[in-house]
Amino acid sequence: MDGAEKENELENGEDEGSICGYYSLHRLLFANLEPHLFQEVSRLLLGLNCGRPLETVVVTESAKALSSKHNFDLQAFRFQADKESLREPRVVRVGLIQISIVLPTTAPFSEQKTAIFHKLKRIIDAAGASGVNILCLQELWMMPFVFCTREKRWCEFAEPVDGKSTQFLQDLAQKYNMVIVSPILERDVNHGETIWNTAVIIGNRSNIIGKHRKVTLGNHVDFNESTYYMEGNTGHPVFETAYGKIAVNICYGRHHPLNWLAFGLNGAKIVFNPSATVGELSEPMCSIEARNAAIANSYFVGSINGVGTETFPNPFTSGDGKPQHADLGHFYGSSHFSAPDASCTPSLSRHRDGLLISDMDLKLCRQLKDKWGFRMTARYELYVEMLAHYLKPDFDPQVISDPLLHKNS
Amino acid sequence: MDGAEKENELENGEDEGSICGYYSLHRLLFANLEPHLFQEVSRLLLGLNCGRPLETVVVTESAKALSSKHNFDLQAFRFQADKESLREPRVVRVGLIQISIVLPTTAPFSEQKTAIFHKLKRIIDAAGASGVNILCLQELWMMPFVFCTREKRWCEFAEPVDGKSTQFLQDLAQKYNMVIVSPILERDVNHGETIWNTAVIIGNRSNIIGKHRKVTLGNHVDFNESTYYMEGNTGHPVFETAYGKIAVNICYGRHHPLNWLAFGLNGAKIVFNPSATVGELSEPMCSIEARNAAIANSYFVGSINGVGTETFPNPFTSGDGKPQHADLGHFYGSSHFSAPDASCTPSLSRHRDGLLISDMDLKLCRQLKDKWGFRMTARYELYVEMLAHYLKPDFDPQVISDPLLHKNS
16 A cells, blocks of 8 residues: 555545545554554564565556456455475465445346346456456355345345356356356255255356355344255365365354364365355454464465445344344455464455455465364364264263352352 | 553563563554544454443552552453343453563572462462452463473473462462462372373362363474373363353463363353463464454453563574574463453553453353354254264265366366
């Protein structure tokens, strides 16, 4: 970020969803701390990659032009690994896209979807122009995040795995030789029209490699997921693509360390966490959960969140005693990458569309496994036994009581 | 922190281990950001407790006097819970102490230990004067952290569970009606003089409630734990004390989400993580792991780290190609509390002894379980099966390969 950008940012004032007029925490700190302080704060907040601050990558002029023209945030970084003697680096370029919806939720559904396609295409073009190999979109990118309404009519947005949204992305995957992870609302026609929350994995030759259905669902407050779809039945698959082994832990699944673990044990090098979540609910949690997963499982994590505020035609209540209202809150964007060495990128904007790119040398995963030995030291056998025991209705927790306590009570 | 303190801090200059002359990240940000920016940055970095910034607690004059006289950091906070209709608040006051060693590691061992006792007692007196109910000390607080040397003579520091260090603390537990968690190097005389890394739980009537032995060991770089002791054989006990159900996840165990999970399933409301770890190795990881554990398991976490740099008489190498040297690095203190609602306290100093106190309403644990439903939604049965499968030597990971990939390779 240079001085001119800094000034521009301040001139933007306090846009809805900004952080006191700044796009992100990182940019706020950059603009307000002396360089030597900013450097040390960054070390503590973002970690170091191979002992150094994370490098930025210069993006192509054409991508930069698209970002200026269509007003989306564009940032690029590089995670390096140490040099090895027997293995060459395996660098992949990975992209995350966060976008808001385009039309009001009252517009005809087909027009809402087409408008999202249209806007998304420009950002995918920028990813293509930047040579992105693997791209992941946010949860249910092809529709507003409607579950707070509890209205069933939005189910019309659901599509088969090979439906319109997939077809739209297949063309772009082919054009840009890009693997695309596409989280959609799935209609499973062959199983009685069941609805699922699903990520479709589209290969770089435009073929559908497979799908993964959200393992654990959040039903708290306004999320009401089980009103629309149930827990996924696809296990914890890792998809072996032309650019590496990837997996998808959809939204609420990030709260469950076991979920992250299973993708790791199946061999994922990059796990995406496409989300749609709002500030008041989860903002201080999101990067903690993602970074912890990357550290504990020695893989990269790409976290994507929607952005903007979506207003619905019929107000609804939120079980909090407050009056009815018509939106779920501000989706805070802030998409970012986390690495197995505890480093992470700054986040994308909190309130604008954006494309975050990172080169990552996947050799870093094994290097961290060798360094920390987490899999070797985990003693999984203890937990198979413990969990099996816990699952029994008459589970008896291991509690050691102070004998004096009971004597006197 | 008022203006005068702020100035004093800057006048301290760049003490070894400080953050550009500041005790902690929090204090650096406080001193250098405009108040409205600091407030928003704090919301993002420390979260909110019941929707508000964490409250500070005024400490007693006598505790403050001890902290000034003996030059240790003293901070106090309060985690609140929402009011309930059927349950009264259950507020406990919890303390964490971080201290450096006192004498050079070349001094007679008995003098080294006595000097630590002497210094620690002053800080425990401050905890007692503050009405702390449960106190936890850092890993192996009664000796230098010697394992980088790989020299066996330090094993002399090891003690039986009811040895001198325990006796020293039992007196203080009795005096202050305080539960004390005391992580020591244990010599298990009844099992062939085996050495363990053990936390002794001393009840508030000075009785020994029980012990827990470190579950997973870190053998990376200079830690060499298995050179001295092996993996604990005490399961994941929760200790029911006069002030609530507590557990201890010692040091390296914080890297293992399953470890944290097991203490949670056994019913812990507060899990302590006494550590001894250095900046270059783990600094950006430590609070991520603690906070993630608190969030995922709906309990409080108290993280304690040693402080200072310990120099040993005989230089040693570190398997990194660098010349021999005589210390492991700077133990970065920064002890802190994390809450189940994703809020956390600022950290204690990075380079000074310290006592961190927090009131915590343990009712917050259940409130967060009700809010997020993590236990209800976790689908543990999937993971019993998955882990049992993984443990088999012929484990076959769930991988879905792009068929085009293999056709062309």
